Amino acid sequence: MASSRVRVTFLGGLGEIGRNCLALEQDGRIVVIDAGLMFPEPTMYGVDLILPDFRWLIERRDRVDGIVLTHGHEDHTGALRYLVKDVNVPIYGSALTLGFARHRLTEAKVAAKCTFIEVADGERRRIGPFEFEFIPVTHSVPSAHALAVRTSVGVVVHSGDFKLDQTPIDNRRTDLARLGAIGDEGVALLLCDSTNAEEPGFTNSERSVGGALRRLFLERPERRMVVACFASHIHRVQQIMDVAREQGRKVALMGRSMEANVKLARKLHLLHADAADFIDLETVDRYEPGEVCVICTGSQGEPMAALTKLSRGDARFLRVGADDTVILSSHPIPGNEWSVGRVIDDLHRAGTEVIDSSQEPVHASGHARQGELRTFHQLLRPRNFVPVHGEYRHLVHHAELARSMGLSAKHILLCEDGDQIEVRTDGIRRAGQVPAGLHYIDGSAGDLDERPLEERRMLAEFGVLLLSAGVDAELGRIVQPVRVVARGWFDGESDRQLIATVTDAVRSAIDEALADGERDETALNKAAQRAAGRLLGQRFRRQPVLMTAVVVY
Ligand SMILES: [Zn+2]
Numbered sequence: 153m154a155s156s157r158v159r160v161t162f163l164g165g166l167g168e169i170g171r172n173c174l175a176l177e178q179d180g181r182i183v184v185i186d187a188g189l190m191f192p193e194p195t196m197y198g199v200d201l202i203l204p205d206f207r208w209l210i211e212r213r214d215r216v217d218g219i220v221l222t223h224g225h226e227d228h229t230g231a232l233r234y235l236v237k238d239v240n241v242p243i244y245g246s247a248l249t250l251g252f253a254r255h256r257l258t259e260a261k262v263a264a265k266c267t268f269i270e271v272a273d274g275e276r277r278r279i280g281p282f283e284f285e286f287i288p289v290t291h292s293v294p295s296a297h298a299l300a301v302r303t304s305v306g307v308v309v310h311s312g313d314f315k316l317d318q319t320p321i322d323n324r325r326t327d328l329a330r331l332g333a334i335g336d337e338g339v340a341l342l343l344c345d346s347t348n349a350e351e352p353g354f355t356n357s358e359r360s361v362g363g364a365l366r367r368l369f370l371e372r373p374e375r376r377m378v379v380a381c382f383a384s385h386i387h388r389v390q391q392i393m394d395v396a397r398e399q400g401r402k403v404a405l406m407g408r409s410m411e412a413n414v415k416l417a418r419k420l421h422l423l424h425a426d427a428a429d430f431i432d433l434e435t436v437d438r439y440e441p442g443e444v445c446v447i448c449t450g451s452q453g454e455p456m457a458a459l460t461k462l463s464r465g466d467a468r469f470l471r472v473g474a475d476d477t478v479i480l481s482s483h484p485i486p487g488n489e490w491s492v493g494r495v496i497d498d499l500h501r502a503g504t505e506v507i508d509s510s511q512e513p514v515h516a517s518g519h520a521r522q523g524e525l526r527t528f529h530q531l532l533r534p535r536n537f538v539p540v541h542g543e544y545r546h547l548v549h550h551a552e553l554a555r556s557m558g559l560s561a562k563h564i565l566l567c568e569d570g571d572q573i574e575v576r577t578d579g580i581r582r583a584g585q586v587p588a589g590l591h592y593i594d595g596s597a598g599d600l601d602e603r604p605l606e607e608r609r610m611l612a613e614f615g616v617l618l619l620s621a622g623v624d625a626e627l628g629r630i631v632q633p634v635r636v637v638a639r640g641w642f643d644g645e646s647d648r649q650l651i652a653t654v655t656d657a658v659r660s661a662i663d664e665a666l667a668d669g670e671r672d673e674t675a676l677n678k679a680a681q682r683a684a685g686r687l688l689g690q691r692f693r694r695q696p697v698l699m700t701a702v703v704v705y
Pocket residue numbers: 172225227228313541
Protein backbone atom coordinates (compact mmCIF):
# COMPACT_ATOMS: atom_id res chain seq x y z
CA MET A 153 0.00 0.00 0.00
CA ALA A 154 1.29 3.45 -0.86
CA SER A 155 2.30 5.54 2.10
CA SER A 156 0.43 8.71 2.98
CA ARG A 157 3.51 10.83 3.28
CA VAL A 158 6.24 12.19 1.02
CA ARG A 159 9.55 13.42 2.35
CA VAL A 160 11.61 16.22 0.78
CA THR A 161 15.26 16.62 1.77
CA PHE A 162 16.94 19.88 0.75
CA LEU A 163 20.63 19.30 0.07
CA GLY A 164 21.52 22.67 -1.47
CA GLY A 165 20.32 25.93 -2.99
CA LEU A 166 18.29 27.18 0.00
CA GLY A 167 20.31 30.05 1.45
CA GLU A 168 22.62 30.46 -1.52
CA ILE A 169 22.51 30.82 -5.29
CA GLY A 170 24.15 27.59 -6.34
CA ARG A 171 24.54 23.84 -5.69
CA ASN A 172 20.84 23.17 -6.15
CA CYS A 173 19.86 19.68 -5.11
CA LEU A 174 16.94 18.03 -3.36
CA ALA A 175 15.60 14.53 -2.82
CA LEU A 176 11.97 13.40 -3.08
CA GLU A 177 11.17 10.25 -1.14
CA GLN A 178 8.15 7.97 -0.93
CA ASP A 179 7.85 4.38 0.28
CA GLY A 180 11.60 4.31 0.87
CA ARG A 181 12.44 5.18 -2.76
CA ILE A 182 14.27 8.39 -3.70
CA VAL A 183 14.47 10.58 -6.82
CA VAL A 184 17.00 13.43 -6.88
CA ILE A 185 16.14 16.74 -8.54
CA ASP A 186 19.23 18.59 -9.83
CA ALA A 187 22.84 18.24 -8.66
CA GLY A 188 24.49 21.63 -9.03
CA LEU A 189 27.69 23.32 -7.96
CA MET A 190 28.51 26.71 -6.54
CA PHE A 191 31.52 28.91 -7.18
CA PRO A 192 33.61 30.00 -4.19
CA GLU A 193 34.02 33.41 -2.61
CA PRO A 194 37.39 35.11 -3.08
CA THR A 195 38.45 34.32 0.53
CA MET A 196 38.01 30.59 -0.02
CA TYR A 197 41.64 30.27 -1.05
CA GLY A 198 42.38 27.50 -3.50
CA VAL A 199 38.76 26.35 -3.58
CA ASP A 200 37.62 25.75 -7.15
CA LEU A 201 34.11 24.46 -6.58
CA ILE A 202 31.60 23.89 -3.84
CA LEU A 203 29.28 20.88 -3.93
CA PRO A 204 26.31 19.76 -1.88
CA ASP A 205 27.19 17.31 0.88
CA PHE A 206 26.13 14.06 -0.79
CA ARG A 207 26.76 11.76 2.20
CA TRP A 208 23.07 11.38 3.04
CA LEU A 209 22.36 10.31 -0.55
CA ILE A 210 25.39 8.05 -0.82
CA GLU A 211 24.33 6.16 2.33
CA ARG A 212 20.98 5.51 0.61
CA ARG A 213 22.34 4.87 -2.88
CA ASP A 214 20.47 1.53 -3.23
CA ARG A 215 17.20 3.38 -2.80
CA VAL A 216 17.82 6.08 -5.44
CA ASP A 217 15.94 5.56 -8.73
CA GLY A 218 17.04 8.54 -10.80
CA ILE A 219 18.36 12.08 -11.09
CA VAL A 220 16.06 14.55 -12.83
CA LEU A 221 17.60 17.73 -14.25
CA THR A 222 15.40 20.81 -14.64
CA HIS A 223 17.83 22.56 -17.02
CA GLY A 224 21.43 22.75 -18.16
CA HIS A 225 22.95 25.42 -15.90
CA GLU A 226 25.99 24.52 -13.80
CA ASP A 227 24.21 25.38 -10.55
CA HIS A 228 21.86 22.48 -11.39
CA THR A 229 24.13 20.00 -13.18
CA GLY A 230 27.73 20.86 -12.24
CA ALA A 231 28.01 18.42 -9.32
CA LEU A 232 26.80 15.42 -11.35
CA ARG A 233 30.31 14.27 -12.14
CA TYR A 234 30.97 13.84 -8.42
CA LEU A 235 27.58 12.36 -7.55
CA VAL A 236 27.47 9.70 -10.29
CA LYS A 237 30.72 8.18 -9.01
CA ASP A 238 28.78 6.96 -5.96
CA VAL A 239 25.17 7.12 -7.08
CA ASN A 240 25.06 5.89 -10.66
CA VAL A 241 21.39 6.01 -11.65
CA PRO A 242 19.67 7.14 -14.87
CA ILE A 243 19.81 10.88 -15.53
CA TYR A 244 16.68 12.50 -17.02
CA GLY A 245 16.37 15.83 -18.83
CA SER A 246 15.72 17.59 -22.12
CA ALA A 247 18.05 16.91 -25.06
CA LEU A 248 19.97 20.15 -24.51
CA THR A 249 20.16 19.73 -20.74
CA LEU A 250 21.55 16.22 -21.18
CA GLY A 251 23.85 17.43 -23.97
CA PHE A 252 25.46 20.00 -21.66
CA ALA A 253 25.63 17.50 -18.79
CA ARG A 254 27.09 14.76 -20.99
CA HIS A 255 29.79 17.14 -22.22
CA ARG A 256 30.90 17.84 -18.64
CA LEU A 257 30.72 14.17 -17.68
CA THR A 258 32.79 13.28 -20.74
CA GLU A 259 35.45 15.80 -19.71
CA ALA A 260 35.47 14.14 -16.28
CA LYS A 261 35.72 10.72 -17.99
CA VAL A 262 32.61 9.33 -16.29
CA ALA A 263 30.05 9.70 -19.10
CA ALA A 264 30.58 6.19 -20.47
CA LYS A 265 29.09 4.54 -17.40
CA CYS A 266 26.11 6.93 -17.16
CA THR A 267 22.60 6.32 -18.52
CA PHE A 268 20.93 9.35 -20.08
CA ILE A 269 17.18 9.36 -20.67
CA GLU A 270 15.89 12.18 -22.82
CA VAL A 271 12.46 13.66 -22.13
CA ALA A 272 10.26 15.80 -24.36
CA ASP A 273 8.17 18.84 -23.44
CA GLY A 274 4.93 17.73 -21.83
CA GLU A 275 6.09 14.14 -21.47
CA ARG A 276 4.98 12.11 -18.46
CA ARG A 277 7.25 9.42 -17.20
CA ARG A 278 7.38 6.99 -14.31
CA ILE A 279 10.58 7.48 -12.28
CA GLY A 280 10.79 5.42 -9.10
CA PRO A 281 7.52 5.67 -7.18
CA PHE A 282 6.56 8.93 -8.91
CA GLU A 283 5.14 10.11 -12.20
CA PHE A 284 7.09 13.12 -13.48
CA GLU A 285 5.62 15.57 -15.98
CA PHE A 286 8.02 17.89 -17.77
CA ILE A 287 6.46 21.32 -18.31
CA PRO A 288 8.19 23.83 -20.62
CA VAL A 289 9.38 27.05 -18.96
CA THR A 290 11.34 30.02 -20.30
CA HIS A 291 14.74 30.70 -18.73
CA SER A 292 18.21 31.91 -19.74
CA VAL A 293 18.99 28.55 -21.29
CA PRO A 294 16.70 26.80 -23.80
CA SER A 295 14.68 23.65 -23.08
CA ALA A 296 14.20 24.26 -19.33
CA HIS A 297 11.48 22.41 -17.45
CA ALA A 298 9.29 22.80 -14.42
CA LEU A 299 8.33 19.47 -12.90
CA ALA A 300 4.90 18.28 -11.81
CA VAL A 301 5.42 15.16 -9.73
CA ARG A 302 2.46 12.93 -8.93
CA THR A 303 2.91 11.42 -5.47
CA SER A 304 0.77 9.52 -2.99
CA VAL A 305 -0.17 12.82 -1.30
CA GLY A 306 -0.92 14.80 -4.46
CA VAL A 307 1.04 16.80 -6.98
CA VAL A 308 4.36 18.37 -6.00
CA VAL A 309 5.40 21.14 -8.41
CA HIS A 310 9.04 22.20 -8.73
CA SER A 311 9.30 25.38 -10.80
CA GLY A 312 12.90 24.87 -11.88
CA ASP A 313 14.48 28.21 -12.83
CA PHE A 314 11.98 30.20 -14.83
CA LYS A 315 10.54 33.47 -16.02
CA LEU A 316 7.29 34.16 -17.85
CA ASP A 317 8.71 35.44 -21.13
CA GLN A 318 5.83 36.14 -23.53
CA THR A 319 8.13 36.65 -26.51
CA PRO A 320 10.91 34.10 -26.17
CA ILE A 321 13.35 33.70 -29.03
CA ASP A 322 12.23 30.13 -29.80
CA ASN A 323 8.51 30.85 -29.22
CA ARG A 324 8.53 28.10 -26.60
CA ARG A 325 6.64 29.79 -23.79
CA THR A 326 6.12 28.73 -20.19
CA ASP A 327 3.06 26.49 -20.49
CA LEU A 328 0.63 28.56 -18.43
CA ALA A 329 -2.41 26.59 -19.60
CA ARG A 330 -0.91 23.34 -18.37
CA LEU A 331 0.12 24.93 -15.07
CA GLY A 332 -3.45 26.17 -14.66
CA ALA A 333 -4.82 22.68 -15.32
CA ILE A 334 -2.46 21.24 -12.71
CA GLY A 335 -3.63 23.95 -10.33
CA ASP A 336 -7.22 22.78 -10.91
CA GLU A 337 -6.16 19.22 -10.18
CA GLY A 338 -4.79 20.42 -6.80
CA VAL A 339 -1.17 21.03 -5.79
CA ALA A 340 -0.01 19.56 -2.49
CA LEU A 341 3.31 21.41 -2.47
CA LEU A 342 4.97 24.11 -4.56
CA LEU A 343 8.76 24.52 -4.59
CA CYS A 344 9.51 27.73 -6.47
CA ASP A 345 12.51 29.76 -7.73
CA SER A 346 13.12 32.77 -5.43
CA THR A 347 16.10 34.45 -7.16
CA ASN A 348 14.22 37.65 -8.07
CA ALA A 349 11.62 37.54 -5.29
CA GLU A 350 12.87 40.91 -4.02
CA GLU A 351 12.31 42.60 -7.38
CA PRO A 352 8.93 44.14 -8.17
CA GLY A 353 7.38 44.01 -11.62
CA PHE A 354 8.25 41.72 -14.51
CA THR A 355 11.56 40.58 -15.95
CA ASN A 356 12.24 41.94 -19.44
CA SER A 357 11.79 39.60 -22.33
CA GLU A 358 14.95 38.09 -23.75
CA ARG A 359 13.89 39.63 -27.05
CA SER A 360 14.42 43.16 -25.66
CA VAL A 361 18.15 42.47 -25.57
CA GLY A 362 18.21 41.94 -29.35
CA GLY A 363 16.83 45.45 -29.93
CA ALA A 364 19.50 47.04 -27.74
CA LEU A 365 22.27 45.07 -29.42
CA ARG A 366 20.97 45.98 -32.90
CA ARG A 367 21.05 49.70 -32.08
CA LEU A 368 24.54 49.53 -30.55
CA PHE A 369 25.86 47.63 -33.59
CA LEU A 370 24.18 50.06 -36.04
CA GLU A 371 25.77 53.03 -34.28
CA ARG A 372 29.23 51.45 -34.73
CA PRO A 373 29.53 50.25 -38.33
CA GLU A 374 33.31 50.77 -38.41
CA ARG A 375 34.14 49.06 -35.15
CA ARG A 376 34.85 45.45 -34.32
CA MET A 377 32.16 44.20 -31.92
CA VAL A 378 33.11 41.73 -29.20
CA VAL A 379 30.16 40.45 -27.15
CA ALA A 380 30.60 38.35 -24.01
CA CYS A 381 27.80 36.22 -22.58
CA PHE A 382 27.22 32.86 -20.91
CA ALA A 383 28.07 30.05 -23.29
CA SER A 384 24.89 28.22 -22.31
CA HIS A 385 22.72 31.22 -23.23
CA ILE A 386 21.94 29.95 -26.72
CA HIS A 387 19.18 32.50 -27.32
CA ARG A 388 21.54 35.35 -26.49
CA VAL A 389 24.10 33.90 -28.88
CA GLN A 390 21.35 33.59 -31.51
CA GLN A 391 20.42 37.26 -31.15
CA ILE A 392 24.02 38.42 -31.34
CA MET A 393 24.50 36.28 -34.45
CA ASP A 394 21.29 37.60 -36.05
CA VAL A 395 22.36 41.21 -35.51
CA ALA A 396 25.84 40.45 -36.88
CA ARG A 397 24.43 38.71 -39.95
CA GLU A 398 22.01 41.59 -40.70
CA GLN A 399 25.01 43.91 -40.86
CA GLY A 400 27.11 41.61 -42.96
CA ARG A 401 29.50 40.73 -40.15
CA LYS A 402 31.17 37.36 -39.86
CA VAL A 403 31.08 35.68 -36.46
CA ALA A 404 34.10 34.24 -34.67
CA LEU A 405 33.57 32.21 -31.51
CA MET A 406 36.02 32.44 -28.66
CA GLY A 407 36.24 30.15 -25.65
CA ARG A 408 36.06 26.36 -25.55
CA SER A 409 32.62 26.14 -23.96
CA MET A 410 31.24 28.70 -26.45
CA GLU A 411 32.44 26.58 -29.36
CA ALA A 412 31.18 23.34 -27.83
CA ASN A 413 27.76 24.71 -26.87
CA VAL A 414 27.17 26.38 -30.23
CA LYS A 415 28.04 23.13 -31.96
CA LEU A 416 25.64 21.14 -29.78
CA ALA A 417 22.81 23.70 -30.09
CA ARG A 418 23.16 23.72 -33.91
CA LYS A 419 23.02 19.94 -33.96
CA LEU A 420 19.81 20.00 -31.90
CA HIS A 421 18.37 22.74 -34.18
CA LEU A 422 18.13 25.12 -31.23
CA LEU A 423 20.54 27.61 -32.81
CA HIS A 424 20.03 28.65 -36.40
CA ALA A 425 23.15 29.58 -38.30
CA ASP A 426 24.87 28.74 -41.57
CA ALA A 427 28.41 27.46 -41.66
CA ALA A 428 29.13 30.48 -43.90
CA ASP A 429 28.28 32.85 -41.02
CA PHE A 430 31.37 31.75 -39.10
CA ILE A 431 35.06 32.43 -39.48
CA ASP A 432 37.92 30.99 -37.48
CA LEU A 433 39.28 33.23 -34.76
CA GLU A 434 42.75 32.84 -36.31
CA THR A 435 41.58 34.71 -39.41
CA VAL A 436 39.87 37.65 -37.68
CA ASP A 437 42.73 40.04 -38.47
CA ARG A 438 42.26 39.50 -42.20
CA TYR A 439 38.94 41.34 -41.95
CA GLU A 440 38.18 45.01 -41.40
CA PRO A 441 36.93 45.65 -37.82
CA GLY A 442 33.45 46.50 -39.13
CA GLU A 443 33.21 43.12 -40.84
CA VAL A 444 33.57 41.05 -37.69
CA CYS A 445 31.71 40.14 -34.52
CA VAL A 446 33.38 38.02 -31.85
CA ILE A 447 31.20 36.13 -29.36
CA CYS A 448 33.12 35.06 -26.29
CA THR A 449 32.88 33.58 -22.80
CA GLY A 450 34.03 35.30 -19.63
CA SER A 451 31.22 37.75 -18.92
CA GLN A 452 31.63 36.96 -15.20
CA GLY A 453 35.34 37.80 -15.13
CA GLU A 454 36.24 34.12 -14.72
CA PRO A 455 40.06 33.99 -14.51
CA MET A 456 40.65 31.49 -17.33
CA ALA A 457 37.87 32.63 -19.68
CA ALA A 458 38.26 34.29 -23.07
CA LEU A 459 37.28 37.84 -22.10
CA THR A 460 39.66 37.91 -19.13
CA LYS A 461 42.52 36.79 -21.37
CA LEU A 462 41.51 39.40 -23.95
CA SER A 463 41.50 42.14 -21.32
CA ARG A 464 45.03 41.21 -20.26
CA GLY A 465 46.32 40.88 -23.82
CA ASP A 466 46.93 37.15 -23.20
CA ALA A 467 44.48 35.78 -25.76
CA ARG A 468 45.67 33.79 -28.74
CA PHE A 469 44.82 35.21 -32.17
CA LEU A 470 43.12 38.37 -30.94
CA ARG A 471 44.12 41.69 -29.43
CA VAL A 472 41.57 44.35 -28.59
CA GLY A 473 42.29 48.04 -28.75
CA ALA A 474 40.89 51.38 -29.86
CA ASP A 475 38.95 49.91 -32.83
CA ASP A 476 36.99 47.53 -30.62
CA THR A 477 33.78 47.74 -28.65
CA VAL A 478 33.29 45.11 -25.97
CA ILE A 479 29.73 44.47 -24.78
CA LEU A 480 29.22 42.53 -21.56
CA SER A 481 25.82 41.00 -22.26
CA SER A 482 25.41 39.87 -18.68
CA HIS A 483 24.98 40.94 -15.11
CA PRO A 484 27.65 40.04 -12.55
CA ILE A 485 26.55 37.22 -10.23
CA PRO A 486 26.93 38.43 -6.62
CA GLY A 487 30.54 37.82 -5.63
CA ASN A 488 31.87 38.37 -9.16
CA GLU A 489 31.59 42.17 -9.22
CA TRP A 490 35.23 42.65 -8.33
CA SER A 491 36.57 40.32 -11.05
CA VAL A 492 34.26 41.87 -13.65
CA GLY A 493 35.44 45.34 -12.58
CA ARG A 494 39.05 44.30 -13.12
CA VAL A 495 38.30 43.04 -16.62
CA ILE A 496 36.49 46.27 -17.51
CA ASP A 497 39.39 48.36 -16.18
CA ASP A 498 41.93 46.39 -18.17
CA LEU A 499 39.85 46.76 -21.34
CA HIS A 500 39.71 50.52 -20.82
CA ARG A 501 43.47 50.50 -20.34
CA ALA A 502 43.77 49.00 -23.82
CA GLY A 503 41.71 51.89 -25.17
CA THR A 504 38.68 49.67 -25.81
CA GLU A 505 35.13 50.93 -25.53
CA VAL A 506 33.18 48.88 -22.96
CA ILE A 507 29.39 48.68 -22.64
CA ASP A 508 27.68 46.76 -19.85
CA SER A 509 24.18 46.30 -18.48
CA SER A 510 24.53 49.30 -16.16
CA GLN A 511 24.68 51.59 -19.25
CA GLU A 512 22.53 49.85 -21.84
CA PRO A 513 19.80 47.18 -21.66
CA VAL A 514 22.13 44.49 -23.01
CA HIS A 515 21.00 41.84 -20.54
CA ALA A 516 17.73 40.34 -19.31
CA SER A 517 17.48 38.10 -16.27
CA GLY A 518 16.31 34.51 -16.60
CA HIS A 519 14.37 34.58 -13.34
CA ALA A 520 10.81 35.61 -12.53
CA ARG A 521 10.19 38.82 -10.63
CA GLN A 522 7.32 39.37 -8.20
CA GLY A 523 4.68 39.92 -10.90
CA GLU A 524 5.53 36.64 -12.57
CA LEU A 525 5.82 34.79 -9.25
CA ARG A 526 2.31 35.95 -8.34
CA THR A 527 0.98 34.66 -11.65
CA PHE A 528 2.70 31.33 -11.03
CA HIS A 529 1.23 31.04 -7.52
CA GLN A 530 -2.18 32.07 -8.79
CA LEU A 531 -2.20 29.42 -11.50
CA LEU A 532 -1.10 26.65 -9.15
CA ARG A 533 -2.88 27.70 -5.92
CA PRO A 534 -0.69 25.34 -3.85
CA ARG A 535 -1.89 24.00 -0.49
CA ASN A 536 1.68 24.25 0.84
CA PHE A 537 4.71 26.24 -0.23
CA VAL A 538 8.49 26.16 0.31
CA PRO A 539 10.58 28.84 -1.44
CA VAL A 540 13.74 27.43 -3.02
CA HIS A 541 16.68 28.67 -5.14
CA GLY A 542 17.81 31.82 -3.38
CA GLU A 543 19.82 33.49 -0.70
CA TYR A 544 18.02 33.62 2.63
CA ARG A 545 16.51 37.07 2.08
CA HIS A 546 15.13 35.96 -1.29
CA LEU A 547 13.42 33.01 0.41
CA VAL A 548 11.94 35.33 3.05
CA HIS A 549 10.57 37.73 0.41
CA HIS A 550 9.09 34.84 -1.54
CA ALA A 551 7.40 33.49 1.61
CA GLU A 552 5.91 36.95 2.22
CA LEU A 553 4.66 37.07 -1.35
CA ALA A 554 2.87 33.74 -0.85
CA ARG A 555 1.36 35.00 2.40
CA SER A 556 0.18 38.20 0.70
CA MET A 557 -1.72 35.99 -1.74
CA GLY A 558 -3.71 34.38 1.06
CA LEU A 559 -1.72 31.25 1.91
CA SER A 560 -1.69 30.90 5.70
CA ALA A 561 1.64 30.93 7.53
CA LYS A 562 1.28 27.33 8.72
CA HIS A 563 1.33 26.17 5.10
CA ILE A 564 4.59 27.99 4.31
CA LEU A 565 7.92 26.67 5.55
CA LEU A 566 11.17 28.62 5.32
CA CYS A 567 13.76 25.89 4.94
CA GLU A 568 17.52 25.84 4.62
CA ASP A 569 20.04 23.34 3.32
CA GLY A 570 19.85 20.11 5.30
CA ASP A 571 16.20 20.52 6.32
CA GLN A 572 13.76 17.69 5.75
CA ILE A 573 10.04 18.16 5.46
CA GLU A 574 7.13 15.77 5.30
CA VAL A 575 4.13 16.38 3.08
CA ARG A 576 0.84 14.76 4.03
CA THR A 577 -2.61 15.22 2.65
CA ASP A 578 -3.41 17.56 5.53
CA GLY A 579 -0.31 19.77 5.52
CA ILE A 580 3.47 19.95 5.79
CA ARG A 581 5.78 19.78 8.77
CA ARG A 582 9.47 19.74 9.51
CA ALA A 583 10.82 16.22 9.75
CA GLY A 584 14.47 16.50 10.71
CA GLN A 585 17.85 17.49 9.44
CA VAL A 586 20.68 15.89 7.51
CA PRO A 587 24.31 17.03 7.03
CA ALA A 588 24.45 19.67 4.32
CA GLY A 589 27.60 21.70 4.86
CA LEU A 590 29.65 23.13 2.04
CA HIS A 591 31.76 20.49 0.33
CA TYR A 592 34.87 22.22 -1.01
CA ILE A 593 36.78 20.92 -4.00
CA ASP A 594 40.37 22.00 -4.59
CA GLY A 595 40.95 21.11 -8.23
CA SER A 596 44.45 19.79 -7.71
CA ALA A 597 43.87 17.94 -4.46
CA GLY A 598 40.21 16.91 -4.54
CA ASP A 599 38.22 17.22 -1.33
CA LEU A 600 39.11 19.99 1.05
CA ASP A 601 38.00 20.21 4.69
CA GLU A 602 37.14 23.32 6.64
CA ARG A 603 40.38 23.05 8.69
CA PRO A 604 42.96 23.48 5.91
CA LEU A 605 40.76 26.19 4.44
CA GLU A 606 40.82 28.04 7.77
CA GLU A 607 44.62 27.65 7.83
CA ARG A 608 44.82 29.11 4.32
CA ARG A 609 42.75 32.08 5.49
CA MET A 610 45.09 32.60 8.44
CA LEU A 611 48.15 32.27 6.21
CA ALA A 612 46.68 34.77 3.79
CA GLU A 613 45.62 37.22 6.44
CA PHE A 614 48.43 36.99 9.01
CA GLY A 615 51.38 35.23 7.38
CA VAL A 616 53.54 32.55 8.95
CA LEU A 617 56.39 32.45 11.45
CA LEU A 618 58.81 29.53 11.70
CA LEU A 619 60.72 29.12 15.00
CA SER A 620 63.60 26.65 15.29
CA ALA A 621 66.20 25.78 17.93
CA GLY A 622 68.32 22.81 19.10
CA VAL A 623 68.49 21.76 22.75
CA ASP A 624 71.02 19.43 24.44
CA ALA A 625 69.10 17.32 26.97
CA GLU A 626 72.12 16.44 29.11
CA LEU A 627 73.55 19.95 29.30
CA GLY A 628 70.06 21.42 29.68
CA ARG A 629 70.75 24.33 27.37
CA ILE A 630 70.21 25.66 23.87
CA VAL A 631 72.98 24.46 21.55
CA GLN A 632 71.56 25.54 18.19
CA PRO A 633 70.45 29.16 18.46
CA VAL A 634 66.84 30.21 18.12
CA ARG A 635 66.02 31.23 14.58
CA VAL A 636 62.86 32.95 13.39
CA VAL A 637 61.78 33.10 9.76
CA ALA A 638 58.76 35.20 8.79
CA ARG A 639 56.67 35.06 5.62
CA GLY A 640 53.88 37.46 4.79
CA TRP A 641 55.01 39.97 7.42
CA PHE A 642 56.72 43.32 7.07
CA ASP A 643 59.74 44.18 5.06
CA GLY A 644 63.10 45.65 6.00
CA GLU A 645 63.84 47.21 9.39
CA SER A 646 60.50 46.54 11.12
CA ASP A 647 60.82 42.89 10.10
CA ARG A 648 64.32 42.64 11.62
CA GLN A 649 63.12 44.25 14.85
CA LEU A 650 60.17 41.92 15.05
CA ILE A 651 62.35 38.90 14.49
CA ALA A 652 64.82 40.02 17.15
CA THR A 653 62.01 40.56 19.69
CA VAL A 654 60.39 37.20 18.98
CA THR A 655 63.77 35.46 19.07
CA ASP A 656 64.46 36.88 22.55
CA ALA A 657 61.06 35.87 23.88
CA VAL A 658 61.36 32.34 22.53
CA ARG A 659 64.91 31.95 23.87
CA SER A 660 63.84 33.02 27.36
CA ALA A 661 60.85 30.70 27.30
CA ILE A 662 63.00 27.69 26.35
CA ASP A 663 65.67 28.61 28.90
CA GLU A 664 63.05 28.90 31.61
CA ALA A 665 61.50 25.53 30.76
CA LEU A 666 64.93 23.90 30.73
CA ALA A 667 65.74 25.43 34.12
CA ASP A 668 62.53 23.81 35.44
CA GLY A 669 63.91 20.44 34.28
CA GLU A 670 61.74 20.15 31.15
CA ARG A 671 63.34 17.92 28.47
CA ASP A 672 60.29 16.73 26.54
CA GLU A 673 60.38 17.89 22.90
CA THR A 674 56.63 18.45 22.57
CA ALA A 675 56.52 20.49 25.79
CA LEU A 676 59.49 22.64 24.71
CA ASN A 677 57.86 23.30 21.33
CA LYS A 678 54.65 24.31 23.10
CA ALA A 679 56.57 26.68 25.38
CA ALA A 680 58.23 28.32 22.36
CA GLN A 681 54.93 28.62 20.52
CA ARG A 682 53.13 30.06 23.54
CA ALA A 683 55.79 32.71 24.09
CA ALA A 684 55.78 33.82 20.47
CA GLY A 685 51.97 33.75 20.26
CA ARG A 686 51.56 35.87 23.40
CA LEU A 687 54.10 38.46 22.26
CA LEU A 688 52.62 38.79 18.76
CA GLY A 689 49.09 39.01 20.11
CA GLN A 690 49.96 41.71 22.66
CA ARG A 691 52.38 43.77 20.61
CA PHE A 692 51.11 43.44 17.06
CA ARG A 693 47.54 42.22 17.48
CA ARG A 694 48.23 39.52 14.94
CA GLN A 695 47.91 35.76 15.03
CA PRO A 696 50.12 34.35 12.33
CA VAL A 697 50.39 30.64 11.73
CA LEU A 698 53.22 29.56 14.08
CA MET A 699 55.39 26.61 13.22
CA THR A 700 57.99 25.43 15.70
CA ALA A 701 60.89 23.06 15.24
CA VAL A 702 62.62 22.77 18.62
CA VAL A 703 64.76 19.62 18.47
CA VAL A 704 66.06 17.85 21.60
CA TYR A 705 69.37 16.04 21.14
ZN1 LIG B 1 19.74 28.11 -11.02
